[in-house]
Amino acid sequence: MTTPRLLIASLLLAAPLAAQSNGPLVLPASSVAGQPAARPLRLTDGPAARPLAELAAARSGAGRELTALQAWNDAGGLPARAGLMRMLPVARVVEIAGAPAPGAIREHAGGLLATRRGAAVWGGGVRVEEGWRLRLHLSDVQLPAGARLWVFxxxxxxxxxxxxxxxNARRGLWTPSVAGPEIHLEAEIPAGAKARFVLDRVGEIVPESLRSGLFKAGSSCFVDGRCVSKADFPGVDLARRAIAHLEYPSDQVGFIGICTGGLVNDTDTKTTIPYLLTANHCIDDGDTAAGLEAFWDYAPAQCNGAAPSLGRLPRSFGASLVATGRSSDYTLLRLSKIPGGRVLLGWNAAPVGEGTRLYRLSHPGSGTSSIAHPQIYAQTEMDTSLPQAGTWPRPRYLYARQVAGGMWSGSSGSPVLLADGQIVGQLSGAAGSPPELCDFTSAIVDGAFANSFTALRPFLDPPAPCKPGPDTLCLLGNRFRVKVNWQNQFDGSSGSGRPIPRSNVTGFFSFGDPGNVELLVKILDFGDVVKVFWGQLTNLRYNLEITDTGTGRVQSYTNTTGDCGGIDQDFASDLLTAAATSTRVRAASCRSTGSTLCLLKNRFAVEVDWRNPANGASGQGGAATLSNITGTFTFGDPSNVELMVKMIDFGDRVALFWGALSDLDYTLRVTDTETGVTKSYRSTAGKLCGGLDNNAF
Known part of the structure; x- marks a missing residue:
């Protein structure tokens, strides 16, 4: 979707943007979502309608779950838990295969079934005594195109x-939330279509008075975010329109968590994608992301004013997981929709220096009668003298001392910003013994954006296609950027080669004299591999640099023996181009199996899929460990070693080596269980050599 873009004036920025940084983007006030939303019939809103399920108050009907929620929060568990999940007494299977006659309403699956303009409309409600905010869960969801659902x-x-x-991927759906002890679901199914779902659970967000006794502690250092001026924080107006209070159901633990997140801008000026940055310890899987609710503008109308009702705020619901990792506690989500008037924050991937002042707006909780403010402000200062926590090593994490304001458990994942509003990290927690609400001796720890940027860059700074220029040759539909630098070793002169385009796959370069062709370059796409050919008509020294703008890979070539040129048989093949997948696996320690090789103290999981094109046989490689860094794979015959893999940790990088004794087709997959990143390497049939990824992880 293309949206009008308004860049912030340069006078707001404290310094010119560096190579690995990006400015903010202000979206227009008109809604990105489009026309006003349609309204439900509200079938079950009448006095004669009865709920299909009624549950007792959580204190009596879910005492064990409530006690567990409170114990987690009292122990300082992160992310903070704000609600619990409760099974309905009877799961309701709702199958809709047609609509009743116009004007007729009949009972169906515990609810009511009616028609509207030929579409079938089903409605049902659930009541929870003393409920504060409620959500519904549907399983085995099968919805046709054009189906529309509401809750009220x-x-x-x-x-x-x-x-x-x-x-989500398991065909589950969590509805958005509504306030009060009743929640009604209404589903409209287009004429002639069928739908099915099972209404089986209710998510109950409880008021803060039931979440934790720690909220009764003093919070005198908290500063209402609405009271902060540009003199305190120059980028505060940007942050206010970018920060969201997050609520999300985690089926893995059976509770509803709360965190903070912030919208982030990418460098592609042709599209507007609502990316949101938060912490990995908040959301680390796609199913949780799908159930996300993000509430915007959760702040009083005036300084130290009353907290607004969540139900009256603009909100986004539903997201997809883009990237996540534990190495610096980051998660990047793509929201389904955002309301108008938002700001996508800029970012800076440079290391943050000692003494740098950092700023933050965050949401400590919801229903903030005991915390005093729904949005709070904090200012910290980078301090390398603060002791390092073992689970948050530098430089993957930023350590700062508290200067003003504070944070609380719901602040997790909130972006930490430079004065101009650029993101440099997101909140992981506090390191102290133990940290208190207003303990200014604790270290405030954020995952460093500079560390996360390698994984986030394909999305936030996608490579631009090649643009022809006075020193740039573009080949294969502008995918490949070709440049040459030359040096005359006889007289000391040097310069950039001047391109002479010949076709989509071929071009030439001259070195000074435009009439004297010195170098020929050709790039051919063979489907499974892209090959680079170059021929030289010179004995001058040169450096030929080719960039694949699709993956970001850069390869350089220099004079060959005999000054005759050369060929790279695998420049852009799957074998040598290792791209991190955008879908990340949940981080966990590697477990050895017959097909999984675990290396470097079980950090890396290595697997191989193979195929014999001659007879169609295929399967998973049989894994065998030789040492902490080395292992082998067989392809069917356990006595016939086909592939050897080695991984070495050099401190600042982990290198991957593999050697083949096979010319079969295979794909090697390596997963870093610490970060969740998976890389794949493919060798097509007929190739006999292995490979090296010197910066695999």
Missing amino acids: GADGETVGPFGSELV
Whole structure:
């Protein structure tokens, strides 16, 4: 979707943007989501309608779960838990295969079924005694194209429509939340279509008075974010429109967590993608991301004013997981939609120096009667003298001392910003013994954006296609950028080669005299591999640099023996181009199996899929460990070693080596279980050599 873009004036920026940085983007006030949303029929809103399920108050009906939630929060567990999940007494299987006659309403699957303009409309409600905010869970969701769902509460709060965009990989769906002890679901299915889902659980967000006794502790250092001026924090106006209070159900633990996140801008000026940055310890899987609710503008209308109701705030619901990793506690999400008037924050991937002042707006909780402010401000200062926590090593994490304001458990994942509003990290926690609400001796620890940038760069700074220029040759549909620097070793002169385009695959370069062709370059795409050919008509020294703008890989070539040119048989093949997948696996320690090789103290999981094109046989490689750094794979016959893999940790990087004794087709996959990043390497049939990725991880 292309959206009008308004860049912040340069006078707001404290310094010119560096090579690895990006400015903010202000979106127009008009809604990105489009036209006003359609409204539900509210079938179950009448006095005669009965809920399909009724649950007792959490204190009596879910006492064990509530006690576990409180114990987690009292122990300082992160992310903070704000709600719990409760099974309905009877799961309701809702199957919709047609609509009743116009004007007719009949009972169906515990709810009511009606029609609207030919579409079938089903509605059902759930009541939870003393409920504060409620969500519903649907399993085995099968929705046709055009299906629309809403939820609404007894006080008129209505959210939707939404649909299959919220369905996760396990065919589950968490609805958005509404306030009060009742939540009603309404589903509209287009005429002639069928739908099915099972209404089986309710998510109950409890008020802060039931979450933790720690909220009764003093919070005198907290500063209302609405009271902060540009004199305190020059980028505060940008941050206010970019920061969101996050609530999300985690089926893995059975609770609803809360964190903070911030919108982040990418460098592609042709599109507007609503990326949101938060912490890995908040959200680290796609199913959790799909159930996300992000509330915007959660701040009082005036300094030290009353907290607004969540139900009256603009919100986004549903997201997809883009990238996540534990190495610097980062998660990048792509939201389904965002309301108008948002700001996508800029970022800076340079290391943050000693003494740098950092700023933050965050949401400590929701229903903030005991914390005093729904949005709070904090200022910290980088301090390398602070002791390092073992699980948060430098330089992957930033350590800063508190200067003003404070943070609390719901602040997790909140972006930490430079004075101009550029993101340099996101909140992981505090290191102290133990840290308190206003303990200015604790270290505030953020995952360093400079460390996360390698994984985030393909999304936030996507490579631009090649643009022809006075020193640039573009080949294969502008995918490959070719440049040459030359040096005359006889007279000391040097310069950039001047390109002479010949075709989509071929071009020449001259070295000074435009009539004297010195170098020929050709790039051919063979489907599974891209090959580079170059021929030289010179004995001058040169450096030929070719960039694959699709992957960011850069390769350089110099004079060959005999000054005759050369060929790179695998420049852009899957074998040598290792691109991190955008879908990350959940971080965990490697476990050895018959097909999984674990290396470097079980940090890396290595697997191989193979195929014999001659007879069609295929399978997973049989793994065998030789040492902490080396192992082998067989392809079918356990006595016939086909592949050897070695990984070496050089401190600042981990290198991957593999040697082949096979010319079969195979794909080697390596997963860093510490960060969740997976890289793949493919060798097509007929190749006999292995490979090296000197900067694999």
